[in-house]
Amino acid sequence: MDRRKFLQSSTVGALGVAGTAGLAAPAIAQSQPKIQWRCTSSFPKSLDTIYGGAEDLAKYVREATDGNFDIQVFAAGEIVPGLQAADAVTGNTVQMCHTASYYYVGKDPTYALGATVPFGLNARGLNAWLYYGEGIDKLNEFFATQDLVYMPGGNTGTQMGGWFRKEINTVADLNGLKMRIAGLAGQVMEKVGVVPQQIAGGDIYPSLEKGVIDAAEWIGPYDDEKLGFVKVAPYYYYPGWWEGSLALCFFFNQSEFENLPENYKSLLRTASRAANVEMLAEYDYKNPQAIQRLVQSGAQLRPFSQEILQACWNASQEVYAEINGQNAAFKSIYDSMMAFRAETYLWQQIAEYSFDTFMMIKQREGALAMQSGGQ
Template sequence: MKRRQFLKVASAGTAAGAIASPAIAQAMPEVRWRVTSSFPKSLDTIFGASEVLSKAVSEATDGKFQIQVFAAGEIVPGLQASDAVTNGTVEMCHTASYYYVGKDPTFAFGTAVPFGLNARQQNAWFYHGGGNELLNEFYKKYNIYALPGGNTGCQMGGWFRKEIKTVADLQGVKMRIGGFAGQVMAKLGVVPQQIAGGDIYPALEKGTIDAAEWVGPADDEKLGFNKVAPYYYYPGWWEGGASLHFFLNTAKWEALPKIYKSILTTAAALANVDMQAKYDARNPGALKRLVGAGAQLRPFSQEILEACLKASKEVYAETSAKNPDFKKVYEAMSAFRNDEYLWFQIAEYTYDNFLIRARAANQL
């Protein structure tokens, strides 16, 4: 090719490239959404997932798609976040699906169920085991489309005013415990209370409740539970890997351009990974500080755990017998969990168990 011809072709290619980029940007419509969180700003790890998503969406669209974040209570109370999405008050919310088991117990599977999946297994089920598709089939009834939006990892078993050594010690205990697990605890004599995160401390301080579970050390330290209830139990068998979701109004989701759907899905996945990473990074230091300040760390006894597992299976059977949606999702989740633990017991458990023992023996 002659030099003059080459320059003409190169010039034309450069011009085309210069036009293409702004043309794509111009094709992106201006979209303004609001996301209401079920959590207060003070709990920056869990509340922060909405901020991570909002920032990622804005940056990926050069500010064309803006999602404004609101804390619990700024638009609606935290436990009414899903209703605000269903009725179109807001385009989306960030919440724990199991807050809404009063509408239908099937909502529990979007967050966690007693003796269910751990955090990694939750993500595997949602993204590659058909879990999120099953849930979205159910959520359609409530005008909701859901994207996974965070995980706390395995939670703690909560703060108690008195020691809980046997199943009998649970009798009559008024406990803040969210979602489906409250029904299980009720079988063991506990009086479950559904209380939003920001309202737990005053209820515990005033003696309105005797015990409370929230998430784990990083959040519990901020909320100050150790100041009013000294005994800190583990594990939170009802939340082996508690997941959060972004609930989107179905009509608003379907109206988005394909590129915005892709960007929003990717941003939610980023928030999903980021939240758990933050909890895993922050919990060790917080636990050390809590114990250093006098928190009495206690494991639930084998007797209590076995009684809770038995009660859980009873509740699953009773609920499945009268709720086809619940039965369908429960059976799918259970089959996935059993296969996952077939694998986890081989490599993951053996590796972790060895290193935990080595650490305890000061060999690391």
């Protein structure tokens, strides 16, 4: 091709593209209107991993819209107390919140299914059910009756069983024990003698220190270390059978969400997925170092006895039977989740469990320790 003709055609082509871009700019501007929202969190800023889920979503949305969709995040207590975050959304005080839906089981036990339930799913199983088992859709059928839109917004993985001021060896040791515990787990624990207390994260330490409560569950090593529980309740139990995983969530005011442009709605769905993955990965990275530091600081690790686990399992089945007999919305979602639970644990014990078990044996043998150099 003649060089001069090539340059001329290239210039014309470039101008054509530039012209097209210029014509498209107003349409892009119209599809990205300037919107400012407020998001209240149920968590203090000091708990950077769990609080950070809301900051992550706000960051992704802000960057994707060149700042046109701006979400300002407020820590627990800055607008409303942590346990009133969802109320602030339905009451139009804020457009959205970041919370754990089981904080609101007093409104309806169905709220718990958007977070976690005793002896439910682990993090991988819960995400599989939410995204591919129509879990999100089923939950939103219920949350629509509450003027809310639900999206997963992080996961802690399987939690620890909490901090106790004294050793707990038998079911009898639970009788009369005052424990901070949230969601349906409180109802289960009540059946085995525990006196459940619902206390916001920032108030747990002073309650333990003063003896107002005898035990408290929170999340796991990284966050528990920050709250200093090891100083006042040295016995650290596992597993947190009531939280085989915990899905945090974003609640959006239904009217505010529906009034958004479609691309902003889609962006919130995508950003919430990203925040969901980020949180679990961060916990998986930070918890291994944190549990070692806690043990060095005096934490005494203790497994719940099989007697206690079985008694709590039995109590949980009683609680579910009672709720299912009275609450059709709960039963519909619960049945879907539990049907998948049977399938996922059937599969996970084949490859996943076998691989993990072998690797854990190697870890105990010291075979996974890094070897320096070589001959």
